[in-house]
Amino acid sequence: MKKLINAVDAVEEQMVLGLVKSAPKKLKKLDCGNVVVRAEKKPAEKVALVSGGGSGHEPAHGGFVGEGMLDCAVAGAVFTSPTPDQIFEGIKAVATEQGVLCIVKNYTGDVMNFEMAIDMASDEDIKADHVVVNDDVAVKDSLYTTGRRGVAGTILVHKIAGAKAEEGATLEEVKATAEKVIANVRTMGMAISPCTVPAAGKPGFELGEDEMEIGIGIHGEPGTHREKIAQADEIAKTLLEKILADIDYKGHEVVVLINGMGATPLMELYIINNFVQDYLAKEGVKVYDTMVGNYMTSIEMAGFSITLLRLDDELKKLYDAKADTPALKR
Amino acid sequence: MIDAKKIIAMVEAIAKKIESEKDFLTQLDNEIGDGDHGINLARGFKSVEEKLPGLEDKDIGAILKGVGTQLVSTVGGASGPLYGTAFMKAGNACKGKTELTDADFASALEAAIGGIKMRGKAEEGEKTMLDALCPACRALKEGLDSGKELKEALAAAVDAAAKGMEHTKTIIATKGRASYLGERSIGHQDPGATSSLYMLQAMLDCL
Numbered sequence: 001m002k003k004l005i006n007a008v009d010a011v012e013e014q015m016v017l018g019l020v021k022s023a024p025k026k027l028k029k030l031d032c033g034n035v036v037v038r039a040e041k042k043p044a045e046k047v048a049l050v051s052g053g054g055s056g057h058e059p060a061h062g063g064f065v066g067e068g069m070l071d072c073a074v075a076g077a078v079f080t081s082p083t084p085d086q087i088f089e090g091i092k093a094v095a096t097e098q099g100v101l102c103i104v105k106n107y108t109g110d111v112m113n114f115e116m117a118i119d120m121a122s123d124e125d126i127k128a129d130h131v132v133v134n135d136d137v138a139v140k141d142s143l144y145t146t147g148r149r150g151v152a153g154t155i156l157v158h159k160i161a162g163a164k165a166e167e168g169a170t171l172e173e174v175k176a177t178a179e180k181v182i183a184n185v186r187t188m189g190m191a192i193s194p195c196t197v198p199a200a201g202k203p204g205f206e207l208g209e210d211e212m213e214i215g216i217g218i219h220g221e222p223g224t225h226r227e228k229i230a231q232a233d234e235i236a237k238t239l240l241e242k243i244l245a246d247i248d249y250k251g252h253e254v255v256v257l258i259n260g261m262g263a264t265p266l267m268e269l270y271i272i273n274n275f276v277q278d279y280l281a282k283e284g285v286k287v288y289d290t291m292v293g294n295y296m297t298s299i300e301m302a303g304f305s306i307t308l309l310r311l312d313d314e315l316k317k318l319y320d321a322k323a324d325t326p327a328l329k330r
Numbered sequence: 331m332i333d334a335k336k337i338i339a340m341v342e343a344i345a346k347k348i349e350s351e352k353d354f355l356t357q358l359d360n361e362i363g364d365g366d367h368g369i370n371l372a373r374g375f376k377s378v379e380e381k382l383p384g385l386e387d388k389d390i391g392a393i394l395k396g397v398g399t400q401l402v403s404t405v406g407g408a409s410g411p412l413y414g415t416a417f418m419k420a421g422n423a424c425k426g427k428t429e430l431t432d433a434d435f436a437s438a439l440e441a442a443i444g445g446i447k448m449r450g451k452a453e454e455g456e457k458t459m460l461d462a463l464c465p466a467c468r469a470l471k472e473g474l475d476s477g478k479e480l481k482e483a484l485a486a487a488v489d490a491a492a493k494g495m496e497h498t499k500t501i502i503a504t505k506g507r508a509s510y511l512g513e514r515s516i517g518h519q520d521p522g523a524t525s526s527l528y529m530l531q532a533m534l535d536c537l
Contacts, residue, residue, distance in 0.1 A: 054406075077373075079364050080406040108506045109408035112449055116402065116411055139510045146509045199369045204360055219364040221507055222514075 001196040001203070003300075008198045012055045016075055019062045023326045026066050034075040034082070035090045036062040047165040047174045048072065048094040051103040051158060052087060053110050054079040056197070056299045057218060060155065063327030069162035070103075070325070078197050078299070079219045081109035087117035091128055099127030099171035103157055103178065105150025106134040107219075129171060131178040133157050135187040135307065137246045138215030138224050149217045152259040152296040152307045153185035156319075159328065163321035181315065186246050188239040189305030191216045191261060192229060195298050214238065218261070218298040232268065233275040239306050240279055249280075249310055253288040255319060256280070257307035262297035264304050269293070272304055288316060295327065332430040332480075336536060337390050338382055341397055343532035345375035351528055358521040362508040367409060367521040374405035374413075389428050394438070395421030408506060409522065412446050412459065419445030432480040439467050450505060457503035457515060459522035466491035466530055481537040488530050495523040 005011050016034045020027045028039045034055070051061045052074030061073035071094040076082035091100050100121065104114045114130055121128040135153030161178035169177070191213045194203035197220065204220025207213060212235070215224030230238075243249075258273045260266070269292050280287055288311055296305075311319065323330040348355075348371045355368030378400045385393045398417030402410055423441035424430060430438065443463050447453065454464040469490035473483025498520035503509045508520070 076406045077366075077370070080366055080370055081408070081410075083403045083406050083410055085403040107408075108450070109406065109411070112408060112411040113406065140512070146504075146506060149510065197365060197369075200356060200360070200365050202360070202365075204365050217510065219507075221364045222511065224510075224512075 001201065003196070003198060005198055011198050012075055012077055015055060015058065016062060019058070019326065026324070027062070027326070030089060030093055032089045033086045035072060035086060035093065036065050036075070037072045037090070037093050038065055041094070044096050045098060045168055046096060047098045047169065047171050048096050048100045049103060049158070049162055049165055049174075050074065050087070050090050050094060050100055051154070052076065052082050052090065053105055053107075054081060054219070057296050059294070059327035060296045061158070064155065064158045064325050066323070066325030068166050068321060068323030068325070068330070069158045069328065078199065081107065081113045084113050084116035084120060087114055088120040091117060091121045091126060092124075095121070095126045095128070099129065101161065101165070101171060101174050101178065102128065102130035103154065103161065104130050104132050105154055106132045106147055107149065108146055127171060129175055131157070131175060131182060133182050135182070135185045136217065137186050137188050137242050138217075151187045151189060151218050152257055152305045153187045153309065155295045155328070156185055156255060156257065156307065156309050157181045159323060160315055160318045162323065163318035166321065177314070177318065181309065184247070184310040184315070185307060186243045187305050187307040188242050189216050189218070189259075189261065189303060190214045190223065190235060190239060191301050191303030193263065193302040195220045195262065195301035197299070216298075216301075216303065218296060220298060220301065232271050236272045236275045236306065237279065240276060243306060243308055244283060244285070247310065249283070249285045249308060251284055251286075253286045253311045253316065254280070255309040255311065256287055256290040257295065257309075258290070258292045259296055259305045259307060260294040261301040261303040261305070262294060263300040263302040266293070269304060272306070276306060289319065332435055334386070334388070334390050334393060334428055337393055338386060340533045340536045341378060341382060341393075343536050344529045345379045347528045347532040348372050348375045348525065355521050355525055358519055358524055362503065362511055362515050362518045363521060364507055366407060367525065370405045370407050371409055371413070371525055374401045374410060377404045389424075389426055390430060391421045391425035391427060393421070394418070394424060397421075408450070409525070411449050412522075415445040415449040416442035432474050432483070435480060436467070436471050436474055439470060443467055452505045455501065456505040457498045457501050457508060457520045457523075458505050459520070459526040461498050461520065462491040462494040462523040462526040462530070465494040481534070484530070484534045484537060488527070488534050491527045491530050495519060495527045498523045
């Protein structure tokens with residue numbers, strides 16, 4: 001597998017440094033590790049938002065640090081949750097009197113590491129809490145699984161909770177808004193080619209020339225099932241039907257996020273979006289706004305996910321609020 | 331009696347075993363997880379090895395706690411907090427001790443398992459490391475209770491862990507990333523149960 005890297009064990013740090021150098025007035029890296037924070041510390045009266053996870057999802061999460069979104073993003077090794085001490089350094093660097101809210105994607109490792117970091121913060125009298133994003137409808141949410149995964153919908157949690165925090169809301173209020181987004185956001189994804197973790201050197205799964213994997217997550221893990229590849233519209237319909245069956249979107253306004261997995265040309269994402277818009281109109285779902293691009297990637301996986309967020313007046317207003325980050329501006 | 335030197339030798343043996351089985355563990359994880367179990371554990375234990383010289387003059391509790399903290403801060407993923415907590419809890423159980431009786435050794439293993447259950451909110455039978463560790467701990471205690479030497483009892487524990495690991499091939503994962511696969515996880519051996527078996531084997535080899 002060819003990759004534009006220098007050394008396997010330098011991937012994460014050089015990525016974070018490169019990101020920060022792309023926006024030196026807005027971002028900085030903490031010396032203690034791969035932790036990205038805003039260049040200027042935000043006012044003391046604002047709740048600080050911390051997110052993070054394994055690397056390999058760029059621009060998530062460091063690209064969403066900035067006004068109106070995150071205060072800090074902690075990058076672990078590729079596809080590996082950051083460790084509690086790294087997360088704790090991030091929390092300490094941005095903590096305010098108002099407290100810290102961590103936005104965690106629902107993976108066993110991420111949840112455990114963030115919980116340990118929050119325990120460490122509480123020991124030092126930092127007010128810290130967390131929400132767990134679980135928007136992936138491909139995974140059954142039942143007693144018999146770890147629950148649905150957190151995927152591209154996390155970006156909308158960053159956006160909206162970030163706007164709420166910027167308004168000066170309390171930790172409890174920001175958490176409630178983040179949870180409202182989580183309750184109303186659903187995602188499903190697929191892949192036509194896998195991705196390779198640099199340290200592993202081999203793809204996470206193999207796909208034949210005529211195969212696709214439906215229901216993949218964002219870590220190169222296999223999806224729910226494998227099928228013969230179909231036309232784009234048909235694939236998009238499969239994903240949309242699963243999302244629309246999960247919560248009632250009819251008659252509601254939604255934000256649509258067509259997310260590329262890393263190696264999907266925008267051309268193809270627009271082809272998907274062309275179908276999604278028409279299909280939603282037919283289903284009586286009103287599109288308030290649409291985002292098309294690479295927001296939550298899976299290294300060089302080719303594929304996409306569709307995310308729908310059901311809006312109410314509060315979420316609409318916060319979605320429209322100002323954001324100024326390397327990967328999302330509004 | 332197990333002294334601090336022996337404990338350090340055991341940790342070194344675990345580190346070597348994990349390094350040599352790194353690719354196999356990663357391959358197992360590729361099948362039902364995200365393919366980084368071996369890579370992450372090897373990275374963690376390599377940094378533990380570097381830290382061990384600084385722990386040599388400490389008591390066993392402090393050594394194990396140091397190993398745990400180092401794992402938590404270097405492994406990442408789910409196995410970092412789980413194995414890290416296991417060593418930290420084992421350390422707690424051996425607080426201030428410079429020598430362990432056979433019973434102390436069993437208590438430390440029991441405390442480690444308690445830590446994994448607590449951190450992972452998991453029980454035996456969910457296709458995790460607990461499926462190797464829990465039967466091993468029972469076999470160890472039974473062996474000691476029936477008057478066996480530690481080496482003999484630990485050998486029985488390793489056998490029980492191997493059986494437990496084999497058993498993970500037949501059950502559905504309900505915890506961790508493999509749970510997303512549902513029934514498709516059947517037929518695959520759990521990487522966590524496998525690394526747990528390796529650790530017990532490495533400890534046995536030191537006796």
